[in-house]
Amino acid sequence: MNRLFGYQVSWAELAWFGHRVSGLGVLLYLFMHIVETSTVLLGPDVYDAAVGIFKNLPARLLEVLLMAAVVYHALNGLRVIAMDFFPGLTIWYRPLTYGVIAATVIAMVPLGLIMITPFMPWGA
Amino acid sequence: MTTSVGRRRVIYSNPSRAARPLPEASGRERFWWYFMRLSGLALVLLVLGHMFIMHVLVVFAGQEIDFAFVQSRWGTPFWRIYDGLLLVLAFVHGARGARTVITDYVTNRTARSLVIGVLLALAGIWLILGVLVLIFFDPGVHSVSGPVS
Numbered sequence: 001m002n003r004l005f006g007y008q009v010s011w012a013e014l015a016w017f018g019h020r021v022s023g024l025g026v027l028l029y030l031f032m033h034i035v036e037t038s039t040v041l042l043g044p045d046v047y048d049a050a051v052g053i054f055k056n057l058p059a060r061l062l063e064v065l066l067m068a069a070v071v072y073h074a075l076n077g078l079r080v081i082a083m084d085f086f087p088g089l090t091i092w093y094r095p096l097t098y099g100v101i102a103a104t105v106i107a108m109v110p111l112g113l114i115m116i117t118p119f120m121p122w123g124a
Numbered sequence: 125m126t127t128s129v130g131r132r133r134v135i136y137s138n139p140s141r142a143a144r145p146l147p148e149a150s151g152r153e154r155f156w157w158y159f160m161r162l163s164g165l166a167l168v169l170l171v172l173g174h175m176f177i178m179h180v181l182v183v184f185a186g187q188e189i190d191f192a193f194v195q196s197r198w199g200t201p202f203w204r205i206y207d208g209l210l211l212v213l214a215f216v217h218g219a220r221g222a223r224t225v226i227t228d229y230v231t232n233r234t235a236r237s238l239v240i241g242v243l244l245a246l247a248g249i250w251l252i253l254g255v256l257v258l259i260f261f262d263p264g265v266h267s268v269s270g271p272v273s
């Protein structure tokens with residue numbers, strides 16, 4: 001059992017809460033991403049300055065967080081869709097939920113390492 | 125109860141413990157139930173593909189995301205259509221998801237309509253901005269080494 005805002009919650013409830021938080025977070029990023037990308041209409045100088053804001057380690061770490069949110073939301077969404085269309089799968093409700101959480105963590109190890117590579121001693 | 129206005133109380137039973145149950149009556153709610161799941165499937169491929177190119181392949185290729193990068197990408201119709209599909213599906217899926225979250229937590233009817241109205245207005249403006257950028261970006265305008273020079 002875990003605690004969330006003073007409530008005892010199971011991993012399954014955390015999975016549901018994580019789906020909401022990651023979804024809202026990615027939507028918020030999308031609003032910012034469109035503004036940043038739309039500067040491409042203003043020419044190379046403005047656009048390169050706009051994307052330049054994100055070319056540092058702190059911003060890259062936030063992008064790793066974004067990647068984690070997207071990967072988790074995708075995997076958990078696939079689990080939800082699978083269980084909605086094939087109700088028989090709900091026998092495996094618990095292992096599937098743990099599997100989604102585990103797969104997200106495992107996928108983020110290489111993805112995170114690759115993403116921070118340009119700012120690390122072993123990178124270029 | 126005679127005091128309650130004739131609004132039917134809907135009790136959802138969801139023994140499968142999947143996400144939300146499929147709305148029993150056909151109509152708008154059922155359409156959105158299917159839309160979220162089908163657009164979700166498409167977005168898994170579109171978003172993960174997009175992120176894999178921008179954050180993994182770009183690192184391996186030692187490239188930089190800059191104006192020239194966008195010029196070469198949006199010089200081909202394929203990536204414009206890919207990004208357009210991604211933009212529209214992500215925004216509609218995201219706005220509908222946020223609307224679901226709002227209806228779960230904002231119970232006051234006036235406040236709910238207000239918050240959802242603001243959400244839809246903002247999402248609409250941003251979506252139109254994104255589509256206009258995709259349509260009107262001209263890879264040749266600031267070209268230094270474009271196909272015609």
